[in-house]
Amino acid sequence: MTPRFHSQPASQGLGMTSQRARDRMIERLRAEGGINDERVLTAMRTVPRHLFIDEALASRAYEDTALPIGNGQTISQPWVVARMTAALIENGLPQRVLEVGTGSGYQASVLATLGLETYSVERIEELLRVARRRFRNLGLNVRTKHDDGRAGWPEYAPFDGIIVTAGAAALDQALFDQLPEGGTLVAPIGAANGQRLLRIRRVEGELVREDLGGVVFVPLLPGTL
Numbered sequence: 001m002t003p004r005f006h007s008q009p010a011s012q013g014l015g016m017t018s019q020r021a022r023d024r025m026i027e028r029l030r031a032e033g034g035i036n037d038e039r040v041l042t043a044m045r046t047v048p049r050h051l052f053i054d055e056a057l058a059s060r061a062y063e064d065t066a067l068p069i070g071n072g073q074t075i076s077q078p079w080v081v082a083r084m085t086a087a088l089i090e091n092g093l094p095q096r097v098l099e100v101g102t103g104s105g106y107q108a109s110v111l112a113t114l115g116l117e118t119y120s121v122e123r124i125e126e127l128l129r130v131a132r133r134r135f136r137n138l139g140l141n142v143r144t145k146h147d148d149g150r151a152g153w154p155e156y157a158p159f160d161g162i163i164v165t166a167g168a169a170a171l172d173q174a175l176f177d178q179l180p181e182g183g184t185l186v187a188p189i190g191a192a193n194g195q196r197l198l199r200i201r202r203v204e205g206e207l208v209r210e211d212l213g214g215v216v217f218v219p220l221l222p223g224t225l
């Protein structure tokens with residue numbers, strides 16, 4: 001049996017999971033997606049997205065679409081990952097970043113590849129177990145915790161970057177308490193069927209909000225599984 005996360009999967013020969021496929025995804029993000037942050041494009045060219053989804057779907061890894069990862073969850077669409085990452089680092093590269101919603105581990109891997117000290121919290125243990133294996137196999141240093149990430153990760157706070165990858169009507173005060181002066185939080189906020197991607201920065205003590213457009217995310221849910 002072919003190991004699931006073998007570094008050279010059998011499908012590589014078909015070209016659908018090759019570096020060329022990844023390069024094409026990057027060119028689409030740039031040309032059609034309007035993503036022009038070279039740091040983000042380089043990181044996404046480096047991280048093999050096909051290793052973050054089930055082998056049965058690997059041939060679709062470099063399409064610009066969200067894909068199921070089990071437990072009713074999805075790996076975010078590449079354009080959304082690029083947009084959120086670019087928004088997070090636009091005003092300066094944060095040193096320490098918290099992600100709420102590890103999911104497949106793809107977004108966290110992009111952050112770690114950018115050289116950020118990355119912390120990620122996931123409420124579904126089964127997803128986190130698989131994500132941790134991916135980080136290990138790729139040699140990425142992502143610190144993870146199985147917990148309800150709505151409370152952030154106080155032990156390692158403050159985080160000068162916080163990225164929430166599940167949608168909620170509002171965020172708990174706990175997350176803002178872990179955002180220092182000059183820090184940036186990016187999160188989808190709004191109704192279950194569609195949210196606004198917000199960037200919230202702490203500037204001279206005040207929280208300043210910017211609306212970056214409409215997005216659709218799976219819901220931020222309470223408790224752990």
Ligand code: SAH
Nearest residue numbers: 075101103104106107122123149165220221
């Ligand atoms: N960033 C992920 C996207 C995963 S989808 C990736 O790159 O693949 C959103 C994830 O958020 C799901 O895995 C879901 O289980 C998780 N999630 C939802 N509510 C959460 C909460 N309160 N705390 C932590 N994780 C949560």
